[in-house]
Amino acid sequence: MAAAVVASISMGVMKPVLSKLTTLMGDEYNKINGLRKEVSFLRRELSDMVALLDKMDNADELDPHVKRVDLTCVSQLSQLRYLKVASEAWYLSGQECLVVLPNQVRRMHRLETLEIDLDVLSIPTDIVHLPCLSHFIVRGLKTLPDGIGKVKSLRTLRRFRLPADSSDETIEGLGELTNLEELELSCLVEGPACAYALRSWVLPPFPFLDVFDVAGWTFSRVPRWIGGLHNLQKLRFGVKEVSHFMWDDIAIMGMLPNLIILSLRVEGDIPTEGIVIGGPSFSHILIWR
Structure with a gap:
């Protein structure tokens, strides 16, 4: 297995380093103030890394179908x-x-x-x-950690698959992640369940967001706060239907200055006259889906 090969190579490098650190901890270095403490800390860290690599290296030996x-x-x-x-x-x-x-x-x-x-x-x-x-x-993790809104440092949150019964509190907590630049989530059941928790959002919660990818989420209509995501480059989501009252919302998407990828999924019936999205407002979009 590739993982075992990488682990073996890494251990071949790490073990000699540990040996040298053990030598450094000899009596001749006790005279140098603070050095022994620093070397001891580094040795502990590297020892933990070797233990992890050793476990990965032995995994295939214990079970070839691990x-x-x-x-x-x-x-x-x-x-x-x-x-x-x-x-x-x-x-x-x-x-x-x-x-x-x-x-x-x-x-x-x-x-x-x-x-x-x-x-x-x-x-x-x-x-x-x-x-x-x-x-x-x-x-594919089927839940967001409780209190996800506390991680103010987050800039990328991707690949989670949320159940349809996800609590409103958990999903609304995403709005507290004001430093997010990329948000990609899916719902285990395609439809309005996950998107419903965002119904209370009025102002755009992510001033720096570049990617908003919730392709499996279905909103009742285009959320108006999307119009405030001025850094947005990629947008994927779904709506229940397209009717005459939605054209203003579609126009808002066309005014997003940096949007180059747009994927709009319509769950309901398409009007007989079709959907016309274009004109100068959408001239900067490179990919339609």
């Missing part, structure tokens, strides 16, 4: 900034692979990116307390 990636010990890596888990081999084989994360990650206070391109058993509940988390991308 379907779990155990990352429970990653919570010890307090200096980790970037964590991505993906496997093209598992994806191509069609096997289901489950990532197991630790129950708590609060110690990972420097983590900026968490990206998991495999199925996840669950997300640690305290992830909303990570002060530096900027990019949160988890494939």
Whole structure:
């Protein structure tokens, strides 16, 4: 497996480094004020990384058809900034692979990116307390963490699939993420259920948003607050129907100065005269879907 090869190579590099750090902690360095403490801290961090790599390296030996990636010990890596888990081999084989994360990650206070391109058993509940988390991308997870609105540092939130009975409080909490630049969510049941929770929004909650991709969500009509997303470049969503009272809303989308990709799904019947979207207001759009 590719994951085992990478782990083996990484361990081949890390273990000699640990040996050198052990030497540095000898008596000759006790005379240098503060150095032993710093070296000891670095050694602990690297030891935790080796333990994680060793577990990944041995996974295929224990089970050639392993379907779990155990990352429970990653919570010890307090200096980790970037964590991505993906496997093209598992994806191509069609096997289901489950990532197991630790129950708590609060110690990972420097983590900026968490990206998991495999199925996840669950997300640690305290992830909303990570002060530096900027990019949160988890494939197919069927819930948003409670208190997601607390993660003010978030700039990317992608690939979550929400159930139709998601609480209004959870979805409305998205409006507190004022630094978001990319929001991509889907609903397990295509329709109005998830979009309904946003009915109370009046002002655009995301002043810096570039991507608003909720292709499976169905709004009763084009939300008027979309017209205030002046940085928006990509927009995908659905509406229940198209009728005469919606043309003003469609015109608002045409006034978005940076919009280049627009995908508008109509759930109801299309008027007999069709839908005409064009003119100077939409001249900057490169892709229609």
